[in-house]
Amino acid sequence: MSALRRMFVFAFWLAVIIAYVSAILPSAEAPHIAAWDKLNHMLAFFTITFLARAAYPKLAVLPLFALLAAFGAFIELSQAVPFIHRDAEWDDWFADVFAIVVGLVLAWPIAWLAKRHREASELAPDQRAQTPEL
Template sequence: MSALRRMFVFAFWLAVLIAYVSAILPGAEAPHIAAWDKLNHMLAFFTITFLARAAYPRLAVLPLFALLAAFGAFIEISQAVPFIHRDAEWDDWFADVIAIVIGLVLAWPFAVLAKRRRDATPSAPEQSADSPEL
């Protein structure tokens, strides 16, 4: 795994952790980027989706969509727990899903370029087979 890909994997899991912790903190203590709650959801899930696509380029789009949508649902279920003191809303999950779709569409050209680069670069065993013996 390249250093760049390791960075994307780290950034993805850090973003997932930050999003979940932010979602279960009491509303007054949770960080907000925008005044509109749905925009906060969309920014978080767009970022997570884009990072997921970069971190796991071989993961097919539909399973990635399903996993990220399930994560959004898990957040809403977590917010429904009374001692969390948050409100679970279907609208929040719909905002997450819309952001996931937008993130997948906008990350698609980057995924295509990464695949082309990966396919054009010979793997390590192939390189050693082509190199002359010393």
């Protein structure tokens, strides 16, 4: 695994932890980037999705979508626990899913380029010598 990919894996898991902790903190103590709660959800899940795509490029899009949507649902279920003092809302989960879809679509060209680069670097040295350069 390359150093860049290790960095993306670390950043992805750090973002997941920060998102979850922020989601279960009391609302007054939770960090907010924007005044609108749904925008906070979208920014968090867009970032997590983009990092996940970079960290795990071989993971297919549909399982990645399902895992990230399940993480959003887990956050909402956690917020439904009474002693957490947060409100679980379907609208928050819909904002998460919307951001996941946007993140996957925008990360698609980057994932495609990374796949091409990975396939080219996996060619054996003798195959590279036989491949004509343009």
